[in-house]
Amino acid sequence: MTSPISACSTGSSTDPPRLALAGLRSALAGPFDLTLARGECVAISGPSGAGKSLLLRMIADLDPNQGEVALDGRARASFSAPDWRRHVTYCPAESGWWAPGVAAHLPPARRAAWAALAERLGLDPVLLDGPVARLSTGERQRLALSRALVATPAVLLADEPTGPLDPDSTARVEALLAERLAAGMALLLVTHDTAQATRLAARRLRLEAGRLVAP
Amino acid sequence: MKPILLTWPDLALASLLLLADGGLSIWLQLGLHRRLGVAAARMVGQLIAVGLILRVVFAVANPAITLAWVLTMVALAAREVAARPEQRLGRWGNLSVGASAVAFATFLTAILALTTAIRPTPWYDPRYAVPLSGMILGNVLNAASLALDALLAGAVAGRAAIEAQLCLGASFRQAMRPYVRDAVRRALLPIVNTMSAAGVVTLPGIMTGQILAGMDPLEAAKYQILLIFLLAGGSGLAAVSVTMLAAHRLTDARQRLRLDRLTLRRG
Numbered sequence: 001m002t003s004p005i006s007a008c009s010t011g012s013s014t015d016p017p018r019l020a021l022a023g024l025r026s027a028l029a030g031p032f033d034l035t036l037a038r039g040e041c042v043a044i045s046g047p048s049g050a051g052k053s054l055l056l057r058m059i060a061d062l063d064p065n066q067g068e069v070a071l072d073g074r075a076r077a078s079f080s081a082p083d084w085r086r087h088v089t090y091c092p093a094e095s096g097w098w099a100p101g102v103a104a105h106l107p108p109a110r111r112a113a114w115a116a117l118a119e120r121l122g123l124d125p126v127l128l129d130g131p132v133a134r135l136s137t138g139e140r141q142r143l144a145l146s147r148a149l150v151a152t153p154a155v156l157l158a159d160e161p162t163g164p165l166d167p168d169s170t171a172r173v174e175a176l177l178a179e180r181l182a183a184g185m186a187l188l189l190v191t192h193d194t195a196q197a198t199r200l201a202a203r204r205l206r207l208e209a210g211r212l213v214a215p
Numbered sequence: 216m217k218p219i220l221l222t223w224p225d226l227a228l229a230s231l232l233l234l235a236d237g238g239l240s241i242w243l244q245l246g247l248h249r250r251l252g253v254a255a256a257r258m259v260g261q262l263i264a265v266g267l268i269l270r271v272v273f274a275v276a277n278p279a280i281t282l283a284w285v286l287t288m289v290a291l292a293a294r295e296v297a298a299r300p301e302q303r304l305g306r307w308g309n310l311s312v313g314a315s316a317v318a319f320a321t322f323l324t325a326i327l328a329l330t331t332a333i334r335p336t337p338w339y340d341p342r343y344a345v346p347l348s349g350m351i352l353g354n355v356l357n358a359a360s361l362a363l364d365a366l367l368a369g370a371v372a373g374r375a376a377i378e379a380q381l382c383l384g385a386s387f388r389q390a391m392r393p394y395v396r397d398a399v400r401r402a403l404l405p406i407v408n409t410m411s412a413a414g415v416v417t418l419p420g421i422m423t424g425q426i427l428a429g430m431d432p433l434e435a436a437k438y439q440i441l442l443i444f445l446l447a448g449g450s451g452l453a454a455v456s457v458t459m460l461a462a463h464r465l466t467d468a469r470q471r472l473r474l475d476r477l478t479l480r481r482g
Contacts, residue, residue, distance in 0.1 A: 081470040086384030096379025
């Protein structure tokens, strides 16, 4: 698929792209056109308040929007909203927790998988048995990311995943993300860290004045 | 035993206590006397007006007029439910949610009571229908008001938590469940308190009224038990209806959390 816009991917022309946005817009931002191939990472940077989180929220269908979005060639409208979000998972910059205990946030059947991922990110699995209130910001962030990855989504929309993390934890997160990319997950990464963008992303874009442009 | 009738001088004597309150407020500079005065005057005016209107409604005993009066009470109650929360569901959202829940709960409970438990002839006899509806309405109004306020405030405060669940593929209903549960629980606290304290701590209103009017205490107690069952049932119905209706307004076809439909009340 070729297009005059530089934001389109150059993946295999026989497979549909993992994620395709066409004319995605809301009252506050857009229109956005973007494609991500399997295993591709695109990093988006831009000034605060430019609308990077809004873009991710629109893709995850959390805010009203218009335009076409497709996963592996299948239109978003053909998915139920909860199903869509299971495949295209948004990980916000500030994680949300809805129960006092950490363990309550995933079904018991997924507990082992979650513990394994948490360990990869440098967390003690015993944290999964404790209260959310006792977690530090960095621990919360990493637990939320691993929580999102347990279900192996096809697309991860990560909003500043290593924002509050120290360099060692950042490296662990990037290693895990790279592994998932190799397995075929597409990653749309919002980050202000240009070094990280260079390490993880095949393409870098900038969100300015409600539009995606080359950096 | 005939009920003891009060004369206007009797009321004037009772108001001396209130005047004393006002005097204390002025002396201690509490600033409450104006509010007390206005509330007292309003109360006297409302009750006298209602007494006169009900005299007419009872005398006429026309089902249409009885219904019209009950509908007026429901409308005023709905207006109070809508005005209570700090958050508003659009221009008329609170009112339509409140009115539906309150009307549904009150009519269902009142008609059930009049046709099965109390059974006056005719079943819509205003002497029974009006006070019963009023009593149910007062508690239903409380329950609906608490539930609506708790749900809307909870949804706003819990935004991150609710959306975190949505992001992981939960349905809106699943994500809202704890907030719905909390809203209904809060709404039912007053009636649960009433049930715990009834008879032991306080003699509830209707029982007091009937005893003062000369009824045998055990008969009065039976009426009171019936009434509290109705109030608890009606309140529960209203609380659940209001939370389900309000939660429905907070989402859309794509199961999003539509807090953009809420506006904060000014002032």
